[in-house]
Amino acid sequence: xxxxxxxxxxxxxxxxxxxxxxxxxxxxxxxxxxxxxxxxxxxxxxxxxxxxxxxxxxxxxxxxxxxxxxxxxxxxxxxxxxxxxxxxxxxxxxxxxxxxxxxxxxxxxxxxxxxxxxxxxxxxxxxxxxxxxxxxxxxx
Amino acid sequence: xxxxxxxxxxxxxxxxxxxxxxxxxxxxxxxxxxxxxxxxxxxxxxxxxxxxxxxxxxxxxxxxxxxxxxxxxxxxxxxxxxxxxxxxxxxxxxxxxxxxxxxxxxxxxxxxxxxxxxxxxxxxxxxxxxxxxxxxxxxxxxxxxxxxxxxxxxxxxxxxxxxxxxxxxxxxxxxxxxxxxxxxxxxxxxxxxxxxxxxxxxxxxxxxxxxxxxxxxxxxxxxxxxxxxxxxxxxxxxxxxxxxxxxxxxxxxxxxxxxxxxxxxxxxxxxxxxxxxxxxxxxxxxxxxxxxxxxxxxxxxxxxxxxxxxxxxxxxxxxxxxxxxxxxxxxxxxxxxxxxxxxxxxxxxxxxxxxxxxxxxxxxxx
Numbered sequence: 001x002x003x004x005x006x007x008x009x010x011x012x013x014x015x016x017x018x019x020x021x022x023x024x025x026x027x028x029x030x031x032x033x034x035x036x037x038x039x040x041x042x043x044x045x046x047x048x049x050x051x052x053x054x055x056x057x058x059x060x061x062x063x064x065x066x067x068x069x070x071x072x073x074x075x076x077x078x079x080x081x082x083x084x085x086x087x088x089x090x091x092x093x094x095x096x097x098x099x100x101x102x103x104x105x106x107x108x109x110x111x112x113x114x115x116x117x118x119x120x121x122x123x124x125x126x127x128x129x130x131x132x133x134x135x136x137x138x139x140x
Numbered sequence: 141x142x143x144x145x146x147x148x149x150x151x152x153x154x155x156x157x158x159x160x161x162x163x164x165x166x167x168x169x170x171x172x173x174x175x176x177x178x179x180x181x182x183x184x185x186x187x188x189x190x191x192x193x194x195x196x197x198x199x200x201x202x203x204x205x206x207x208x209x210x211x212x213x214x215x216x217x218x219x220x221x222x223x224x225x226x227x228x229x230x231x232x233x234x235x236x237x238x239x240x241x242x243x244x245x246x247x248x249x250x251x252x253x254x255x256x257x258x259x260x261x262x263x264x265x266x267x268x269x270x271x272x273x274x275x276x277x278x279x280x281x282x283x284x285x286x287x288x289x290x291x292x293x294x295x296x297x298x299x300x301x302x303x304x305x306x307x308x309x310x311x312x313x314x315x316x317x318x319x320x321x322x323x324x325x326x327x328x329x330x331x332x333x334x335x336x337x338x339x340x341x342x343x344x345x346x347x348x349x350x351x352x353x354x355x356x357x358x359x360x361x362x363x364x365x366x367x368x369x370x371x372x373x374x375x376x377x378x379x380x381x382x383x384x385x386x387x388x389x390x391x392x393x394x395x396x397x398x399x400x401x402x403x404x405x406x407x408x409x410x411x412x413x414x415x416x417x418x419x420x421x422x423x424x425x426x427x428x429x430x431x432x433x434x435x436x437x438x439x440x441x442x443x444x445x446x447x448x449x450x451x452x453x454x455x456x457x458x459x460x461x462x463x464x465x466x467x468x469x470x471x472x473x474x475x476x477x478x479x480x481x482x483x484x485x486x487x488x489x490x491x492x493x494x495x496x497x498x499x500x501x502x503x504x505x506x
Contacts, residue, residue: 018171019254061313
């Protein structure tokens with residue numbers, strides 16, 4: 001059994017070698033002398049780059065990652081359940097139904113809060129610069 | 141189903157060699173063959189992609205670079221040496237790492253992306269007995285390994301210290317991890333019906349009953365959710381927002397050049413092959429002959445069913461799926477980011493969850 005998983009280690013080492021050989025070949029073949037000057041500046045459409053690129057970015061990506069994590073763990077839990085589903089029958093069905101239902105409630109909550117929209121068009125309590133995003137009428 | 145490593149070890153065992161030496165050597169040979177398959181796959185797929193897109197747009201595509209004197213010109217095989225010439229060109233390109241980039245992570249990123257695709261091939265059967273290592277958790281292993289690549293994408297974007305790269309990699313990461321959920325839920329249906337994670341058992345179930353795509357209306361729907369999600373997972377066009385040339389230059393690949401950049405392409409085309417083979421094995425009967433499902437053919441025709449021809453059927457189905465991916469590229473315009481997220485979170489995931497519920501109900505009743 002452990003022999004089946006041995007190739008993973010061997011392949012990881014082999015991948016380093018198989019990448020290293022062409023990279024070494026490139027080192028030998030490619031021009032190296034004319035490096036320098038403006039060539040090594042970050043590409044920003046021909047302009048000089050404005051500051052570092054390590055800037056703040058949209059919080060959306062974090063929310064997506066968070067929701068993904070919950071779903072992914074759920075899928076990992078459901079895989080063993082799916083294997084034995086045929087043997088356990090109705091019991092397995094009810095168990096997983098309750099398990100997934102708890103997640104679906106959370107999913108509906110995230111959906112209703114509008115966190116699945118890439119661009120949030122309305123906010124519930126819009127103040128200051130967000131005042132024009134205040135949802136009209138029905139919610140607040 | 142026995143793996144190719146096991147059968148080779150068994151056939152060499154008469155020479156009284158130590159298994160501790162024999163096993164790594166055979167695996168190394170297998171790994172080299174896999175690397176050659178990846179390279180040849182990329183060469184052929186890039187050539188056909190350019191030719192197919194040319195024919196779909198009523199132009200000629202590559203027609204100048206021949207190989208061994210076959211120049212071709214305007215004939216359909218013209219420019220057959222184009223991708224080989226491109227590969228050589230990439231090898232002699234200057235290797236540029238920007239001054240203010242995080243150089244260690246920038247070198248590490250292509251390695252991780254390549255390794256993710258390379259390791260997936262260990263558990264991927266090309267035919268009944270042609271697989272490096274016959275895992276009993278095959279489908280789960282492939283699902284796990286194919287998601288390693290996203291770490292490399294984030295590293296590549298972050299380490300480049302370039303605004304296009306950062307934004308492209310964040311979009312790519314959000315897209316890849318989002319579409320992993322519909323893929324996982326679709327594969328779950330198949331595991332639930334077949335009752336095994338072993339790819340050989342899943343195909344055996346299809347041989348005993350019927351192909352999964354025809355098993356029930358829900359698995360039919362699951363195939364389409366799986367297939368469209370894998371197109372998004374491999375960042376192909378309608379879903380190539382991370383690389384969108386017209387807005388993000390080249391996304392997370394902007395600062396890469398030469399062979400490091402070629403590694404991204406190699407991995408992308410390898411991923412296309414992986415997802416197509418997985419789709420053909422899991423939903424389309426793998427190495428079973430499609431002639432089997434129509435009972436109109438005489439029994440003598442079913443010689444096309446044997447294990448030797450299994451490799452042909454798997455690759456045949458995979459190539460058709462890859463062709464449809466290329467067809468999609470010239471048929472659908474690129475989606476916007478919000479449309480992409482809408483499609484995943486508000487269409488595919490609710491449908492996949494409902495699918496899971498209904499298929500388990502279906503299995504209880506029938």
